Amino acid sequence: MFALLALAAVVVAAGILPWGDTLVLADRVVPVLGFVAAITIVTELAAEAGVFSALAGMLARWGRGRRTLLWIFVLALAVLSTVFLSLDTTAVLVTPVVVLLALHAGLPPLPFALATVWLANTASLLLPVSNLTNLLAEGRMDAGGPVGFATLVAAPAAVGILVPVVVLSLMFRKDLRGRYSAPSVERASDRTLLIVSAIVVAALLPLLVSGLEVWIPATAAAVALIVLFGIRRPGALSIGLVPWRPIGIAAGLFVLVEAAHARGLTAFITGLGGSGTDLLSLLQLSALGTVSANAINNLPAYLVLEPIGHSPVRLAALLIGVNLGPLVTPWASLATLLWHQKVTSLGVTVSWPKFMLAGLGVVLLTVPLATLALWLAAGR
Template sequence: MRTAIVGAVLLVLGAVAVLTGLLPAADALALWDRVWPILLFVVAVTVVTELAAEAGVFTIVAQQTARWGRGRAWLLWLLVAVVAVLSTIFLSLDTTAVLLTPVVIVLARHAGLDPLPFALTTVWIANTGSLLLPVSNLTNLLAQHAMGDPSPIAFAALMWAPALVGIVVPLVVVFVISRKRLLVRYVTGQEDGIEDPVLFWVSAAVVVALMPLLVSGIPVWMPASGAALVLLVVFAVRRRSVLRFGLLPWQLVLLASGLFLFIEALHANGLGTLLARVSGSGESPLALLRLSVTGMVGANAIDNLPAYLALEPAAGSPVRLAALLIGVNAGPLITPWASLATLLWHQRLTSFDVRIRWGRYMLLGLIVAPVTVILATLALAATA
């Protein structure tokens, strides 16, 4: 509810800016024309993943992963990391943070393992693993537009090296700090069956079909909306009780809308000029590092989405936009509010009675975030 309140306040402030002329109405309309497909995609893909979770798709994936782990905790953790990477890349970071986190907690507990290494893996990969494709993160969709709408393949060609670094570095850190808990053996608990085979197989087929469509070059809101519509119809026939307003990420949409409008109003009144001085210019390795680190600091100070929006005009080129994405995607691992996915992840941990002290989380983030951002930026400079 706090998310919705903040979003509503920002929307009101943005509306006041439009009414008073601080933000020209034409600029506000141009902003809406840019962001409505992104917001529609967020709604649609959230509905798809929530309904797929209700059908048991992610639980069955977790159970199969446990079998593939062959009783070795390190192998199970590595397989969970692979699932988290695929989930983040193709279904967005929020899917990993919100839906995969409960699955891996239950999986670890059934195997008699400490769930914290698995939970930490999901939240770090949800953020740092969201660099490869436009659909992986809301900031990527914004950057794709600013880059001139390159295809998903062209976007990935620019981002593959920093994306690889963003996956490998956090996983190495998790393994090093959790090695005593991962170098053990486990025995799987009793597995859950498929409650409704029709819902399960239709949902699984929709998710599998959606993944290649999201990288096909079609505007992502189209296949996501189609997939959501198919699942809504099937659930309306098979399990109508699941269809509730809570399926819609209305608080996230309200917050994003408010941030879009508020930051646009600030840009219309000189914010861009100030940030251009801070973030510098040019595409040398040092210039890209300056921009990505600025993005990381901004994300941990105020949240990654407004940090991206504030710095986007100062980027100016595809390579610099890529550097900015590294900062705001791989960097928000320090403060709890740096990424909405982190806050959603922590809510899931609390609901499953898994405790992690924010002090410890921030200390670990102070280690892994700068290393990841710096190495990923250097990888970008070497391959762009």
């Protein structure tokens, strides 16, 4: 991270990225990174208060001992967490909760672990707050706020959720039959902290789609929880709540890729992903996004290819590639790397060759079908 930031500073200081362009870039990305910091603080403190564990306990009770019903509830939790609180929240905070739930209920943990990482990526298309790439694209689309954005991508977002769910349910159909013993759930040590934190998170969700700039309600929620924890559990507050490493990496990438575009990268990539909004051109762009994300990670892939997404529909096709496509290589998405750290710390073994093969199969189904859905919904 530090080397990346140092290189970015040299690029600006040397004038490789002109100062005027640097100010324009800062005006665009500072609110985005501010949202990332605020929503991370909110979700980390909510997890510390026991909100996600309480949700898992509710799901275990609602499942009434039926594995299929519990599976449906876990999938719904992963989707809603990704859509409203971002893919990293699902990968980092929801994963350990549902994996421990499966272990305590005597269920195989792998289906639940794969569900969280696949849906963390593929369910991250519907709202601007679902993925950092979406926040960046929304600013270029002028789609009419979160509702307009969701309207544009609703059809491919539905495909991105349904295809992995169907594949997972078929892959693990034997493990998901029968019954389970509902595990006992520990009561929260501070009931007031849990309830107030849950209220703050519940109040935040509709505000994220209200049309306000998302960093405003997220920051307000973060401040509210910081004050609450300062009163009731000050030991949980630390500078480490801010995701310095992801923010630093993203900031450095923004500067370096913008400098590359200013020095001719845009001209180089023009034509690689097609130029129109016909089905073939959209498939070409989403495929390029998928390959690039699995090669170099989805955020730099989006930043590099963004200039050739010169219309809302083309930007949506690019998002299909960089959001739904990073299921093959471990480094394609930061969420996948964070997820792997969590599941291995819980004793769940993941075979990368099998992970990559299964992910490739899902991508080969999901990305073309989602692109087709986008083309049909756009009336092309």
